[in-house]
Amino acid sequence: MKALAGYHPAVLFFYFAAVLLTAMFVRHPVLLAESFVGAILLFAALESRKQFFSQLLFSVLLALAVTLTNPLFSHNGVTPLFFINGNPVTLEAVFYGAAIGCMTASVLLWCRCFQILFTGDKLMYLIGRPLPRVSLVFSLTLRFVPLFLQKRREISQAQKAMGLFGSGSISERAHSLFRTCSALFDWSLSYAMETAAAMKARGYGLAHRTNFHLYVWRRSDSIFLIFSGMTALFVAISFARGELRYAYYPAAQRFWEQPPLLAGAAFLLLVFLPSFLEIKESLKWKYYVSKI
């Protein structure tokens, strides 16, 4: 179902870096709105319905909270709505709050999408060439976490069988947990040294090692990269020319009078590209299923 998960890790990384940087550091309301809608669409395409709605509710609440609290910190602006304790609550402050609320919510959603698509093995593949040792540590860690969790279960079961594992009061349980973890520590440290000896014996650190991976560069990767690279470049050019500068204070600029056409259109394409691919894929899937 996930059409994007099949793309090359470098392409995915580039795409999310471009989108996240723009979503985090460009303050133009048009781009913020595009980023928010795009993030919601992609998240809807990637997540189960239940997860989607709970996260969407959280995002909206977060954005609302930032919007409503911003006037407390900032009394800038020329359009006072009403006064609290003699301090004005201005329209501009509410608008700026809504903008950074939207920005925060959309960045969190983009990060969730990134996490779903960019799994640990992809990160390992990407850093494997420039940072082989770090990627080794990373891969060992990903293996150790479930291994140690399982080992902890085994230890606590053994202790229960020996009648050592207290399950009564909190202090008893804490004591048992402490003893289990102590044994786990001992075991894992000696396991580490055994692993190191085994790796050394098998020639870790010799030259001409290769890495296992399943990623190949396809034509679709090139197309995706060129498309997202071009659109990101247009956004960057527009940013460098100062077209994306936007003043919320003292009076919010009227962005519809001088809309950033180039960056707005390019970012729109960039943001909707993955959701478009996901929706296309799922329609294709439904079509083939219907033919069976």
Added chain:
Amino acid sequence: MQKKIKRRLLRTVFCFFAALFAVLGTLFFDGKYYAFVSLILALLGCAAFFFRLEKRQAFVGELVLLAVMTSMTVLGRVLFAALPGFKPVTAIVILTALSFGPEIGFLTGAMGALVSNFYFGQGPWTPFQMFTWGLIGFFAGILRAYLKRYRPALLLYGAIAGMAYSLVMDVWTVLWWDGGFFVSRYLAALLAAAPYTILYAVSNVVFLFLLAAPLGKKLDRIYRKYFSLSEE
């Protein structure tokens, strides 16, 4: 040998202060890209240690031990997931640094943040979490002679580390939202996070108090048995 380590340490410390001054510098110059600059600096700070690990002479056991201690921090976050804020992660990072020195301390903290966020959610905070946890381990490693000798100093360090963690993370939120440092917003963020800040500090002290002797003993034994010779 000792001299070489000291020189290496000095160089690393110097790099840190250079980075710190760069951040302070952006606060005085008009640029409004503090959030961006600090994000880049956090990434560069982590990258410096990662590249250092690649370049220097390291024996395999060091890498595997790093992986074990990293998975222990992740395990600490998983096992105590029911108690928000009450985690042994920082305590484990500090104890690792006490036995194995600043570099392993930094790497354990940074990798622990990176890997555990694969379980708990990545976000714009990931680079800063990596960097802050790394720094907590790094400074614990530098001060290890004192922290090992004086138990109260160790507990104090844990409490400070727990609070510093919150303080640093909130700085970035303010920089990011306002494009500048607004004291009122920062104070509000601190106030909102205060229960967590206190919980971090308390949990660090509790776990350090409980783990320092038994875990430190185990780690020191491994260090003496496998590492003390390989450093020559």
